[in-house]
Amino acid sequence: MIADDQPFEAPEALLTPSEVAALFRVNPKTVTRWARAGKLTAIRTLGGHRRFRASEIRRCLEEMSHEPG
16 A cells, blocks of 8 residues: 555656657667767666666756857
8 A cells, every 4th residue: 555645756758769869860879879888878678678768868968058069
């Protein structure tokens, strides 16, 4: 039984490599390479597919937009 003061936390939104690629304007294979290199943290589904936390992707996009260049 779950106590009323312990609400369920909403599951975090997960993005596919294609969705991440569209946000960064790169090829989905590039996103896969970034995940293999450790630049992005990937979660594996039961089927072995990569998914990315939307919050991490947003943070990366914000950091890139603040970099000089």
